[in-house]
Amino acid sequence: MEDLKSSRRDLLDIVKEVDARVEEVFTSAYHDTAAQFERVFSRLFPGGEGRLHLTDPDNMLTTGIEVEARPPGKKIKRLSLLSGGERSLVAVALLVAIFKARPSPFYIMDEVEAALDDTNLSRLLTLFEELRDSSQLIVITHQKRTMEIADALYGVSMRGDGVTTVVSQRLERESESA
Template sequence: MNENFGTLFTHLFGGGEARLTLVESDDPLEAGLEILCQPPGKKLSVLSLLSGGEQTLTALALIFAVFLANPAPICVLDEVDAPLDDANVTRFCDLLDEMARRTDTRFLIITHHAVTMARMDRLYGVTMGEQGVSQLVSVDLRRAEQMVA
């Protein structure tokens, strides 16, 4: 998993390095986990010293490293792109595409970010056409593109 984490971190940041180390015990079941990372152009440090966006990308690299080691049928990510700027949201979406290709995991992304929504296969939303009456709406973006073309 450590190798996957380092590879995904480097992919997300376009360079740098990251690794996981066990701390405070020789017994892996009782040890803590320290995340050491070095985004391009920065010094090696612990996760808590990174910016919010860098912390988010690092956490996503760790989550996806777990999925590469032990894939699950579904992964729900809720507003993980909220602290990211548009460039980093694009990196996140690129990694999400790669993860969908490499695993059989289906990703359910809850987001309000337009860049993320534009990259999804299907969107679900709730509208209120009239007061007090909610309606679920589903849009297959691939079909919608074909209809427009």
């Protein structure tokens, strides 16, 4: 019986240590991401404000994260009241903030810019250019402007007989050839 009690104490101590470490890592990542989100949001929505808030800041192990977004000229803060393009851009702002707060060697994005107009697409492509200085971006897109900034294009299509074909093309950038 004493053996079981000792094992239980040891396990509870391990759980406390793991919880403390998770809380420390999450807290650090949250603060870094929140700071980056404000910066990225203001670049994607010039004149607007975006913030991240914890739903329960006193309990970092169970808290949720709320996104507050106010595009320029609007009093709206709830995401559900934004247009589809605005919601898409807020989601991309959060993704890019996470990418900047905790960089990775590569990112895969699937049509993240599909709902964006030309102005917002230009702002996003500027961020893509910055991200690719330190990471490889793999972007699935139908947008010609996104393809134009790529270093390489891979097209996937299906032939008439049902066989998938992959076509690739390495692009020579003007600044590299000058």
